Amino acid sequence: MDFSFDWKFKDFEIKTTDDAHPYIELIKWEANEEGRRYCFTLAYFHRNKDGDYELHFIGDRPLEYIAEVDVSEIWKQLWLAQQMFEDAERKLEDYDE
Numbered sequence: 001m002d003f004s005f006d007w008k009f010k011d012f013e014i015k016t017t018d019d020a021h022p023y024i025e026l027i028k029w030e031a032n033e034e035g036r037r038y039c040f041t042l043a044y045f046h047r048n049k050d051g052d053y054e055l056h057f058i059g060d061r062p063l064e065y066i067a068e069v070d071v072s073e074i075w076k077q078l079w080l081a082q083q084m085f086e087d088a089e090r091k092l093e094d095y096d097e
Contacts, residue, residue: 002088002092003022003089003092005081005084007077009074010069011028011030012026012027012028012042013027013029014081021047022085023046023053023085024078024081024085026044026074028065040058042062042066043055043057043058043078044056045082045085055078
């Protein structure tokens with residue numbers, strides 16, 4: 001799919017993956033003791049057997065790591081990113097037909 005999205009807010013990032021079956025994910029950036037930055041996934045959208053996308057949490061990471069920031073901004077952007085992703089997917093499918 002030819003759709004790429006990347007949005008950053010504080011230490012959070014919402015982006016598309018580069019997988020064979022791309023999807024939107026929410027990641028968190030942190031630094032270790034040496035100052036090296038690393039990231040890990042908090043949540044991602046997964047297409048179910050009916051073809052609909054569902055938001056999946058990685059354990060309780062979203063609750064643990066987003067609790068101290070403005071949650072509404074992150075969830076709003078995550079939802080909007082997924083809407084753009086699905087819209088692009090539909091348009092590309094229509095174009096291929």
